[in-house]
Amino acid sequence: xxxxxxxxxxxxxxxxxxxxxxxxxxxxxxxxxxxxxxxxxxxxxxxxxxxxxxxxxxxxxxxxxxxxxxxxxxxxxxxxxxxxxxxxxxxxxxxxxxxxxxxxxxxxxxxxxxxxxxxxxxxxxxxxxxxxxxxxxxxxxxxxxxxxxxxxx
Numbered sequence: 001x002x003x004x005x006x007x008x009x010x011x012x013x014x015x016x017x018x019x020x021x022x023x024x025x026x027x028x029x030x031x032x033x034x035x036x037x038x039x040x041x042x043x044x045x046x047x048x049x050x051x052x053x054x055x056x057x058x059x060x061x062x063x064x065x066x067x068x069x070x071x072x073x074x075x076x077x078x079x080x081x082x083x084x085x086x087x088x089x090x091x092x093x094x095x096x097x098x099x100x101x102x103x104x105x106x107x108x109x110x111x112x113x114x115x116x117x118x119x120x121x122x123x124x125x126x127x128x129x130x131x132x133x134x135x136x137x138x139x140x141x142x143x144x145x146x147x148x149x150x151x152x153x
Contacts, residue, residue, distance in 0.1 A: 004039035005032035006075045006142060019045050027087030027110035028080040030117045035093060039072040051111055051118040071096045074142030085112045092127060094140040101131040101140045 003014035015036035022045065024030035030049060037045040043063040047055060074094040081088055087110040094103050105127035109120045131140050139150035 004036040022048050024117050027082050027089050027117055028077060030110060031089040031108055035075045038067055049119055051120045069097055073140060103131050104128050
């Protein structure tokens with residue numbers, strides 16, 4: 001099975017080992033694994049990858065309650081950069097809620113602490129919100145098909 005993060009790798013060779021070991025080599029890897037964890041509803045992993053200061057205000061139940069009706073469809077990483085201690089990843093994540101398509105365009109920030117990367121904050125960008133694909137657009141689900149031959153059917 002291909003990885004949920006749209007890397008074109010198998011899940012078992014991409015995000016699954018990171019999710020099982022809670023260790024990523026760089027911010028992009030962590031962000032991709034967080035997307036995959038949301039897709040498979042592994043909210044304990046998502047919580048563990050928040051920076052300790054942010055984690056104190058969250059819980060697995062709160063993450064589950066906020067995202068459980070969401071189906072994560074597609075991830076496009078637009079940019080990624082890091083130094084030894086901080087990093088950022090810009091991405092667009094397509095998802096559905098109750099059959100409606102949405103996009104989340106975010107610039108995420110990361111820190112490295114005790115040799116592990118953690119998500120700190122994200123700033124929502126201008127291409128976020130409800131999507132209304134046209135019949136001949138590529139389907140936002142990530143299938144590569146036109147919308148009229150995929151999810152519109």
